Every structure is written in structure tokens, then in C-alpha cells.
Amino acid sequence: MTTPVTSFSVSAWETRSRSFRKIYFLGKVVGAFFLSKDWKKAWPLLLLCLGIQFGGVYLFAIETGINKALFDALQYKNIAVIPRYAIEFVAVGSLVYSLTYFGVYLENVLGMLWRNKISVLVTEAWLSNDRFYFIERAERVENADQRIAEDVRLVISGVFGIFMGSLRSLYSIAIFTALLVRRSAPVTFHLFGHEITTRYDIVLAAYVTSILATGIIFRIGRKLTRLNMRQQHYEGDLRFILVSVRKHAEQIAFMARSRIEHLRIVTALSAVMHNYFAQQRMSVVISFVMQIVSHFQRVLPLVLTIPRYMAGRMTYGDIMQTQSAFQTLSSSLTWLMQMYPMYSETNASFDRLFVLFDAIQMPEETGIALSHTASDDVSVSGLVLSLPGKSAPLLKIGHWEIAPGDKWVITGASGSGKSTLLRALAGLWQIGEGAITLPQDARITFLPQLPYLPHGTLLELMLQTQPPSKEARELCADLLCQFRLSWLVAQLDIGGDWNQRLSPGEQQRFALARAFVSPPDILILDEATSGLDQNTADALYANLLARPDLTLISVAHTPNIVRLHDRRLHIANGTATLSETAPTSPVSLLSSNRKL
Incomplete structure (x- = not known):
């Protein structure tokens, strides 16, 4: 508020x-x-x-x-x-x-x-x-x-x-x-x-x-x-x-x-x-x-x-x-x-x-309590998400615990409440009831489906508020190569409207690369690879899932992406069901399928 x-x-x-x-x-x-x-x-x-x-x-x-x-x-x-x-x-x-x-x-x-x-x-x-x-x-x-x-x-x-x-x-x-x-x-x-x-x-x-x-x-x-x-x-x-x-x-x-x-x-x-x-x-x-x-x-x-x-x-x-x-x-x-x-x-x-x-x-309609604690877990309890002017709830989640290093995927039909759930985790949706607790000292990064790329040089867009330095430039160049944007390394000092110059898929890869300039502890993706072809999306996810200390929460639809995660929260008929996905080794997928 x-x-x-x-x-x-x-x-x-x-x-x-x-x-x-x-x-x-x-x-x-x-x-x-x-x-x-x-x-x-x-x-x-x-x-x-x-x-x-x-x-x-x-x-x-x-x-x-x-x-x-x-x-x-x-x-x-x-x-x-x-x-x-x-x-x-x-x-x-x-x-x-x-x-x-x-x-x-x-x-x-x-x-x-x-x-x-x-x-x-x-x-x-x-x-x-x-x-x-x-x-x-x-x-x-x-x-x-x-x-x-x-x-x-x-x-x-x-x-x-x-x-x-x-x-x-x-x-x-x-x-x-x-x-x-x-x-x-x-x-x-x-x-x-x-x-x-x-x-x-x-x-x-x-x-x-x-x-x-x-x-x-x-x-x-x-x-x-x-x-x-x-x-x-x-x-x-x-x-x-x-x-x-x-x-x-x-x-x-x-x-x-x-x-x-x-x-x-x-x-x-x-x-x-x-x-x-x-x-x-x-x-x-x-x-x-x-x-x-x-x-x-x-x-x-x-x-x-x-x-x-x-x-x-x-x-x-x-x-x-x-x-x-x-x-x-x-x-x-x-x-x-x-x-x-x-x-x-x-x-x-x-x-x-x-x-x-x-x-x-003017105050917003409130009900969902978002707090930060010393615990390393993300906890959701008694969560009810509602829409303005609607009596029936959009989504109910009894209890959801996310431990450090967990890899969760959120699935469900369009309009079921997946993006609204992410908004609640970000504190952008407070209509409903229940409680959400987040780690107090954790770096949490949210990546939406459409990244925000304001005017500026690529280096400025990647570093954001960090001061430029030789080490920072080398880090940015390395990350661009990791996320299959090596051709942008030579253009780090070029300014302009990159939102228009880059394709939707390139923008999503750039947003992922930018997220690791200051590596997050918790990364939350809302269909952040929807603009990529299946092979590239699988490879990028394998890169993310291979990081053992990274807590990952993804909204995804494709079966290949869903199978890469350890756990799944599926939304249907306004209720969330928790389960484990079929075991798949992201490291083996990364080494056998493609090289970043």
C-alpha cells in the first residue's frame, strides 16, 4: 500500500x-x-x-x-x-x-x-x-x-x-x-x-x-x-x-x-x-x-x-x-x-x-497480507484471489511452501489466475484474503512476458542503476553470450529504442541476461520464453534449472518446459493442486541437446 x-x-x-x-x-x-x-x-x-x-x-x-x-x-x-x-x-x-x-x-x-x-x-x-x-x-x-x-x-x-x-x-x-x-x-x-x-x-x-x-x-x-x-x-x-x-x-x-x-x-x-x-x-x-x-x-x-x-x-x-x-x-x-x-x-x-x-x-481494496520474514522459504497460506466486483473467487490455495533451490512450474488454462497469482507474490494484487511471506534478504526478480526496455544503450539497460566498469562490461558480454545474444556484445554502447530493434524473442533473452547481472535468489517468470522457439526455450530453461541455488517459479504451457521443473502447481476450476513432475535432468538435457 x-x-x-x-x-x-x-x-x-x-x-x-x-x-x-x-x-x-x-x-x-x-x-x-x-x-x-x-x-x-x-x-x-x-x-x-x-x-x-x-x-x-x-x-x-x-x-x-x-x-x-x-x-x-x-x-x-x-x-x-x-x-x-x-x-x-x-x-x-x-x-x-x-x-x-x-x-x-x-x-x-x-x-x-x-x-x-x-x-x-x-x-x-x-x-x-x-x-x-x-x-x-x-x-x-x-x-x-x-x-x-x-x-x-x-x-x-x-x-x-x-x-x-x-x-x-x-x-x-x-x-x-x-x-x-x-x-x-x-x-x-x-x-x-x-x-x-x-x-x-x-x-x-x-x-x-x-x-x-x-x-x-x-x-x-x-x-x-x-x-x-x-x-x-x-x-x-x-x-x-x-x-x-x-x-x-x-x-x-x-x-x-x-x-x-x-x-x-x-x-x-x-x-x-x-x-x-x-x-x-x-x-x-x-x-x-x-x-x-x-x-x-x-x-x-x-x-x-x-x-x-x-x-x-x-x-x-x-x-x-x-x-x-x-x-x-x-x-x-x-x-x-x-x-x-x-x-x-x-x-x-x-x-x-x-x-x-x-x-x-485513494486506498486499494485490500485483504491479502504480504510480509517479509527471516525465513528462506516462500510461504502461501489460505490464499484467496478475487476479482473486483466479483463475488466468486478466482483462485484458492490452501498452503504452498517453496524452499530455496526449488524449481516450480505453474500451469493452467488461460484466465485461470496464473498471472494474478504472480501479481499477488509481487504485491501488485491485494484483492482477496490470505497471507504471503517472502524471505526478507532474498533478491527476488520478476520477469513478465513483455520485457521493459526504455531508451538507452544496451550497457545502461543491463546495468540499470549499477555504475559502469570494465568488470561490469565483461559480465554483460558473458551473459549475452550465455543467452544466445553474442551479436549484441559489439553494440553495448549503442543507444536507441531497443524495444523496437529487438524481436520479442530477443527481448526475452535480453531480459533473462539482464536478470543475472545481479544474480537473483528467486526468479519468477511469467511465460518469459513464450517468444522463443522450442529448442532455444528448452536450452535457456536448462541453463536456469542447472543453477542449484536459484529458486525458480515459472508460468509455462509447453510440456517440454513443464517436465524440466521439479514441482508443479496446477490450477483448474479455481483450485490449485500441488504435485511433482516426471524426473528429468536439466544438466543432461543441456549437454545432450544444445550448447548455449
Whole structure:
């Protein structure tokens, strides 16, 4: 069972409400970086970014004052001071833009460090205790790779952008509200027979129009969040199909499935296209409303200041400063409206990433107890394997003892539970009841029917986490020769996609050779020679069975392979029967039949 990333137990996590879990996850996204050992990088960068943001707003307020003085000088034809104000305006403006671009650079650096931290943590949780396997097997989450590679980036950039933008807007609101109140001359108007004098009408107009516009945008734009999330889902499906075609190119070509795959791709593209058009239509509506509001807010301060100018209560410079301050205040007040597309995309990505995080925390159906003891034996007692949602058990095993050096073969019809039994031994199947004990200090290696060969050189694939050395290279070369892959010795340093270069039989032989780089005490094979011809399979098994200290558990069908083992566990009608096989000497078979 997985070790939770949260401070709750797995069962406690399941009982929490979804809203609580989402809030907690948001806290983890923030705290995992800013409250971790990386805080010495995170906080100075954050404070520097905030200082640049606030400094830029303050300098812009100064710039509006210089702009006012410049236009006042023009109005009163005070030619002597115009050059000074022009130079100050250019200098302060240049400093504002310089700070802005430097701030963007620092924000990108901080965002990448944050993204890297969260990506590492999510990946670690996803891979820990085989959670990725349980999630894929239960089909709880689709496109987990996209969520880690793409959604983490969008969430971090979105959360950081919204946070920084919010603080900048709040600071701008405070600065420019005070500036407008201070610069606005009192105005008197009559309402219902009452004479009212105020200097807050311009500020009030900015607040009212901005709040109304934001409400309208959020009202009509709620659908955009769903469309954004759906778009990411469709894009992920398209990428998955394309990768699948590339990965299985040979099988598709042999089966003449290119037309079928083309239809799948066209269908996926159609879903992407139709949702994209709906997404763009909604974006156009939102952008149109935002532009209307923006133009209205450009005209409104002129409407409110011209009467004051005509009455001699404001100068031309006051009008220009008021208009600039009004637009900045309105922009800050409508910041949520302007950021709605980004908010929508961030919210959709956050939901997708949360679904993955939530699936990692959710408990698996348990029942089978897997433990490690000081004993050298593998022991199975009272084991009942069940399938999800099925009342009848798949397989029952009363007692099964495997001593060191035993050679066991598991037989049975397809679908009888052989592979599920191996999954239970590996701790990958816990649905059922009973107990499995494994030797604590034994090296146990499982080889599935389809080996995993990631990109890399053959030497890297064989050594895996071991450091390369002359002795390690010689060992790898010897093992390749033992398992009839001598032609690969000259290619140990060649990299690439060996999963595509090697045939299924060659991949299985390579996996066997790789297993003995660090010789296992217990080797468990799930039809790991099914891609080999009978003579080669017999020879390789003879090699394995001739190792007296190796405990071997095999799933096999062919009589030749079955006869090579000492003992047999046969599955039929949901019950396992233990017996001994006909005596056959693997050493004699190895010497008389073929040479490896």
C-alpha cells in the first residue's frame, strides 16, 4: 500500500470531502516549495519579485505626476521647464519598463524552480509503491503523463500569475484610489431637490463599472472552464493515439490497420476541433465584452473631468493624470475579469492534476497480507484471489511452501489466475484474503512476458542503476553470450529504442541476461520464453534449472518446459493442486541437446 503524500492516513483521506481534499492539495502545491528545504531560494526570489512589482506601481504613480506637470507646462506655455519634465518622464518610464522585464525574468525563474519541485514530488508519489500500476489497472486516470508534464506547468504558472497579479492589483488600487481622491476637484450636482457636493464621483465610477464588468464576465464565462478542461482531455487522447501508432508501427503494418488507425486519428482530431471552436467562440464573447468595458472606461473619466476643466477647477495636466490613474485603477479592479481566460485554464488544469493526486491517495481494496520474514522459504497460506466486483473467487490455495533451490512450474488454462497469482507474490494484487511471506534478504526478480526496455544503450539497460566498469562490461558480454545474444556484445554502447530493434524473442533473452547481472535468489517468470522457439526455450530453461541455488517459479504451457521443473502447481476450476513432475535432468538435457 502506498505511503501517503499527505499527513493523513489513506483511509482518513478517503473520508474527507472533495472540497477539503482540493484545498489541501492546493496547500501542498504551495507548501511543498515555499515551506521545504528550498525556502532559501523560494522566499528571496518571491520577495524580490514582489518588490519589483510594487516598485513598478509606485514609479508609475510618479510618472503620472511628471506627465501632469509636462502637460500643464504645455498648457501655460512654460517652455523653460518642458525639457526637464520630458527627460524625467523618459527616465522614469524607462526604469518602469526595465523593472517590468527584469521582474518577468525573475518570475519565470521562480516558476520553473517551483514547477520542478512539484513535478518531482508528484512523480515520486505516482511511482511510489507501484501506485502508477494500480491507477492504470483500475483505469482511474487517463493521460497521467500529460497531467505531470503539462498540467503541473499550467497550474504553477497560473497560481503564481494570479497571486502576483492580485497583490499588484491590490497595491495599485490603494495607490491610485488615493491619487484620484487627492486630484479630483469637488463637484456639485442636484439630486431629487438636494444639492450634493463630492469629490469621490470619479473613484465611485471606476469601482462600479469595474465590479459590474467583472460580474458579467464571470457570469457568461463559466462554460469556458469546462471547455478548457475538455480540450486538454481531447488533446491528450490525440497524443496517446499518435504515440501508440508510432510504438506499434510494425504490428499495424503487418495487420494492415493503417486505415483503421487513420480513422481513429481523424475522430480524435474532430473532437479536438469541435471543442476548440466552441472554446474560441466563448473566448471571443468574453474578449468582446472586455473590449467594450475597456473603451467605456477610457471615455468615462473624460466625461467626468471636462466639466471641471471648463469650470477652471482642473488643468489639462490634471485631466491627463486623472485619465491615466482612472484607467490604471479600473484595470486593477477588473484584473479578475482580464485574467478570466487564465483563471479558467488554470482551474481546468488544477482539476486534472488534483484527480491524479486524489487517485494516488485513494486506498486499494485490500485483504491479502504480504510480509517479509527471516525465513528462506516462500510461504502461501489460505490464499484467496478475487476479482473486483466479483463475488466468486478466482483462485484458492490452501498452503504452498517453496524452499530455496526449488524449481516450480505453474500451469493452467488461460484466465485461470496464473498471472494474478504472480501479481499477488509481487504485491501488485491485494484483492482477496490470505497471507504471503517472502524471505526478507532474498533478491527476488520478476520477469513478465513483455520485457521493459526504455531508451538507452544496451550497457545502461543491463546495468540499470549499477555504475559502469570494465568488470561490469565483461559480465554483460558473458551473459549475452550465455543467452544466445553474442551479436549484441559489439553494440553495448549503442543507444536507441531497443524495444523496437529487438524481436520479442530477443527481448526475452535480453531480459533473462539482464536478470543475472545481479544474480537473483528467486526468479519468477511469467511465460518469459513464450517468444522463443522450442529448442532455444528448452536450452535457456536448462541453463536456469542447472543453477542449484536459484529458486525458480515459472508460468509455462509447453510440456517440454513443464517436465524440466521439479514441482508443479496446477490450477483448474479455481483450485490449485500441488504435485511433482516426471524426473528429468536439466544438466543432461543441456549437454545432450544444445550448447548455449
